[in-house]
Amino acid sequence: xxxxxxxxxxxxxxxxxxxxxxVDNLDLEVQRGEVLVLVGPSGCGKSTTxxxxxxxxxxxxxxxxxxxxxVTDVNPSELxxxxxxVIQQVGLFPHRTIADNIATVPNLLGxxxxxxxARVDELxxxxxxxxxxxxxxxxxxxxxxxxxxxxxxxALAADPDVLLMDEPFGAIDPITRDRLQNEFxxxxxxxxxxxxxxxxxxxxxxxxxNRIAILxxxxxxxxxxxxxxxxxxxxxxFVESFLGSGAILKGLTLKKVSDTELHQVPILTxxxxxxxxxxxxxxxxxxxxxLLDSNGRPLRWIDERALNxxxxxxxxxxxxxxxxxxxxxxxxxxxxxMLQSSAGMACVTDRRGxxxxxxxxxxxxxxxxxDGQA
Amino acid sequence: xxxxTSPNTQRTTLAERLDLIISPLFAVALSLIGxxxxxxxxxxxxxxxxxDPEKLQRQLVETISLGLASSALVILIAVPIGILVTRxxxxxxxxFLVNTLGLGQSLPVYGLIVIFFSWLGAGAFTVLVALATYSxxxxxxxxxxxxxxxxxxxxxxxxxxxxxxxxILTKIELPLSVVVIxxxxxxxxxxxxxxxxxxxxxxxxxxxxxxxxxxxxxxDSAILIGAVMIAVLALAFDFLSALAQKYMKPxxx
Numbered sequence: 001x002x003x004x005x006x007x008x009x010x011x012x013x014x015x016x017x018x019x020x021x022x023v024d025n026l027d028l029e030v031q032r033g034e035v036l037v038l039v040g041p042s043g044c045g046k047s048t049t050x051x052x053x054x055x056x057x058x059x060x061x062x063x064x065x066x067x068x069x070x071v072t073d074v075n076p077s078e079l080x081x082x083x084x085x086v087i088q089q090v091g092l093f094p095h096r097t098i099a100d101n102i103a104t105v106p107n108l109l110g111x112x113x114x115x116x117x118a119r120v121d122e123l124x125x126x127x128x129x130x131x132x133x134x135x136x137x138x139x140x141x142x143x144x145x146x147x148x149x150x151x152x153x154x155a156l157a158a159d160p161d162v163l164l165m166d167e168p169f170g171a172i173d174p175i176t177r178d179r180l181q182n183e184f185x186x187x188x189x190x191x192x193x194x195x196x197x198x199x200x201x202x203x204x205x206x207x208x209x210n211r212i213a214i215l216x217x218x219x220x221x222x223x224x225x226x227x228x229x230x231x232x233x234x235x236x237x238f239v240e241s242f243l244g245s246g247a248i249l250k251g252l253t254l255k256k257v258s259d260t261e262l263h264q265v266p267i268l269t270x271x272x273x274x275x276x277x278x279x280x281x282x283x284x285x286x287x288x289x290x291l292l293d294s295n296g297r298p299l300r301w302i303d304e305r306a307l308n309x310x311x312x313x314x315x316x317x318x319x320x321x322x323x324x325x326x327x328x329x330x331x332x333x334x335x336x337x338m339l340q341s342s343a344g345m346a347c348v349t350d351r352r353g354x355x356x357x358x359x360x361x362x363x364x365x366x367x368x369x370x371d372g373q374a
Numbered sequence: 375x376x377x378x379t380s381p382n383t384q385r386t387t388l389a390e391r392l393d394l395i396i397s398p399l400f401a402v403a404l405s406l407i408g409x410x411x412x413x414x415x416x417x418x419x420x421x422x423x424x425x426d427p428e429k430l431q432r433q434l435v436e437t438i439s440l441g442l443a444s445s446a447l448v449i450l451i452a453v454p455i456g457i458l459v460t461r462x463x464x465x466x467x468x469x470f471l472v473n474t475l476g477l478g479q480s481l482p483v484y485g486l487i488v489i490f491f492s493w494l495g496a497g498a499f500t501v502l503v504a505l506a507t508y509s510x511x512x513x514x515x516x517x518x519x520x521x522x523x524x525x526x527x528x529x530x531x532x533x534x535x536x537x538x539x540x541x542i543l544t545k546i547e548l549p550l551s552v553v554v555i556x557x558x559x560x561x562x563x564x565x566x567x568x569x570x571x572x573x574x575x576x577x578x579x580x581x582x583x584x585x586x587x588x589x590x591x592x593x594d595s596a597i598l599i600g601a602v603m604i605a606v607l608a609l610a611f612d613f614l615s616a617l618a619q620k621y622m623k624p625x626x627x
Contacts (some may be wrong), residue, residue: 056534081536091531095549095624105535138626154535164534 005194006030006053006162011062013048021060022048024218032161035188035195037209039202041242045219046198050164053196054083066162081105084155084163084193088170090147092139098124098150099135105158123153126190128183145176152184156191163195170199181207202243206231207253207330214239227254249332251368257334257348258327260367262357265290265345268302272314278307288343291318296354298324298347324349325359331367334359393616401609408602415595424587424596430603437580437607440498441567444505448562452510453555456517457543472518483508483569491576498578505569509562516558520551549624556622560615568608581607 008028014021022045030036038046051057053064055076064072071079092101099120100107106116121131127149139147148168155163169177169184181204188195199205205212206227213224216238223235231251234240243250266280266289281289281304291300291314298321306317319342325334327348337346338361345358417425459468486504494500524547532542548555574582581604588596 054534056530077536077538079536080534085531085534087527087531087534089525089527089530091525091527091529091534093528093532093546094525095626097626104532104537108536108541140626151531 003032004029005032005067006196007063007065008049008052009063009065011049011052011064012060013045013052013057014060021218023052023059024220026062026219026221028213028221028224030194030196031211032194033192034210035197035208037197037199037205037212038215039199039205039212039242040215040219040222042200044215044217046200046215047166049215049219050166050196050198053162053164054080054085056080081108081158082160082162084160086148086151086155086163086165086168088167090144090151092142092147092150092154094139097136097138098142101139101150102154102157104154109158111158119157123156126156126187127153129153143176144172145180148172148180149183152187156193161194163193165195165197167199168197169204170201184208203250203253206250214242249335252332252335252364253330255331255367256327257325257329257331257359260331260334260359260363262348263345263360263363264357267292267355268314270294270299270315274307274310274314277302277314278304281307288318288345290321290347290355290358291315292355295352298349298355301341301343319343321347324353326351327356331359331364335364338364390620394613394620397609397613397616401606401613404602404605404609408599408606411595411598411602417595418593420591421588421593421596424584424591424593425599430581430584433579433581433583434603434607436498436573436578437567437570437582437604440501440505440570440573440578440580441563441607441611444502444509444566444570445559445563447502447506448509448513448566449559451506452513452558453517456514456521456555460518460521461539468518472515481508483565483572484575487572487575496577498573500576501570501573501578505566508569509565512561512565513555513558516561517551517555520554520558521547523554524550550627553619553623553627556615556619560612560619563615564608564612567611568604571604 006029008026011023011026011028012021013023026049028049038049040046048057052059053066055064055071058076059072062072063070066079066083092098093104099117102120102123103116106119111119120135124131124134129146129149134142134146134150139150142150151168155165169180172180185208197205197208199208209227211224212227212230214222214230216222222242223230223239228251230239231243231254234243265286266284268277268280268289268291270291270293272291277289281287281302288301288303290298291302293299299315300318300320302314302318307314309317323337323340323346325337325346325348327350334346338344338359345360347358348356350356458464459471483504486508487501490500490504490507494503528546528550529542532546537545570580571582571585573580574586581600584600584603585597588594588598588600
């Protein structure tokens with residue numbers, strides 16, 4: 001797929017003859033259906049670059065071509081109605097209901113009332129908000145995370161091909177941000193928009209981007225490539241220092257639990273005969289086994305000591321399994337769970353919670369090593 | 375009644391509720407004083423002729439029309455100017471206006487009326503112009519401040535979605551600043567209705583005539599009743615403006 005949707009040609013944005021230009025002769029191509037992340041230190045011109053695409057900032061010189069059409073001189077308001085726009089502060093209209101906020105662009109485009117109402121409900125569902133609950137609320141009744149969901153829904157309202165996102169999750173607490181990022185990735189796999197995404201957070205860039213453009217001052221592209229390629233082969237010292245230490249750890253967010261080989265520990269299924277269990281554990285190279293319930297869901301880590309403590313039923317001995325991983329979780333999640341787990345391993349389950357296997361530090365290390373050689 | 379309020383219900387603050395109570399309370403109290411004066415003081419022929427209902431009614435109409443006309447004039451002038459200077463391209467003029475408008479009000483209305491008298495001559499029109507000049511300031515300042523305090527990110531989002539400059543003004547900026555602008559208009563209306571009493575100074579009629587006749591003829595009860603009527607009138611308009619503020623405030627704010 002090599003279909004360019006947005007092309008910036010020789011774009012210059014200068015705020016005066018004596019000042020260094022904010023954007024200096026930038027050429028950039030965005031492929032249809034990709035998430036291109038612009039990342040760089042503050043003041044590098046990444047937001048300016050984003051706002052040049054929908055001409056919130058007019059270029060001093062250069063051309064902007066979207067879907068084969070030169071839009072440098074078209075009516076900017078009409079152009080912007082065809083491009084979704086999401087900003088860090090969300091900017092919901094406080095005097096309008098959630099439904100009216102989402103309906104902004106369809107209203108401008110003169111859609112029928114009935115179509116708009118249906119579209120609003122569809123979008124609220126899409127961003128995991130119950131239409132009946134939220135449709136008639138006002139923005140001040142929403143949390144930060146909910147507000148940005150509505151912000152995204154509003155940007156998608158008229159089904160634009162292009163979505164511009166300026167640090168959309170930058171003002172949201174880390175836990176909610178992580179959840180919104182994951183939901184955004186799920187959403188993008190459904191809607192397949194062409195997205196230009198600005199962030200100053202390299203971790204977010206690696207997680208969200210199909211390709212990343214690392215920018216330095218004057219919006220000069222230091223490196224533009226896939227996250228994997230940038231992590232493996234930083235183009236220069238600037239990129240390297242921007243990636244920071246622990247590029248390997250960052251790379252873990254790009255891999256999923258399903259990429260590793262799952263390890264099988266001894267399985268005990270209730271009801272357990274103490275002697276059989278002991279025998280099985282002693283014969284296995286592992287120190288611990290896993291107690292599953294009748295539906296195959298992991299319950300507790302059981303080791304020899306737990307089995308020898310005869311004062312308690314086996315179902316109550318050992319340590320409980322608190323967190324499960326699923327195959328589509330990232331290896332970074334897996335590492336966190338493993339480090340917290342008493343067994344030094346993490347259970348992987350399917351969506352219904354059925355046990356599939358375990359990830360181990362060894363399997364993780366093996367994957368990282370093989371990566372380094374490739 | 376203790377029904378669980380839906381999340382959409384606007385919660386009124388104590389200040390907002392007091393706002394709608396205080397003016398009527400004062401108005402009622404003052405009216406009672408006026409009525410008491412009417413019943414308990416010795417109303418001689420001169421006083422009764424000053425307080426002739428027909429005269430009072432005419433003066434009342436004159437005062438109200440003067441107050442409302444000057445307020446309307448102010449709104450027609452100050453709001454568009456406020457909108458204009460908050461558009462791009464007038465940053466200097468805007469900060470100049472915001473900084474100096476406060477000072478302008480230290481000029482007394484009395485002085486303004488005299489100044490305009492020497493220029494425009496006697497009559498209600500002179501008072502109209504003087505009042506409009508005086509009360510221009512709060513409306514203009516509040517229009518500028520009201521438009522300025524609209525969250526920039528809301529405007530950025532609106533532009534980014536393709537609202538035109540005019541749509542942003544009418545659909546976003548004005549609704550979001552209407553409360554502040556109305557507060558300025560409210561001040562202006564109260565000033566104009568209250569100071570319309572001074573119209574008699576240059577032959578502009580109004581309730582001031584009653585007070586002046588009371589003074590000239592040394593009739594305290596006439597002075598008091600005239601003063602009470604002016605005060606109650608100003609309070610009534612304050613109350614009406616407060617109502618307008620309450621009901622024109624967009625939901626969700």
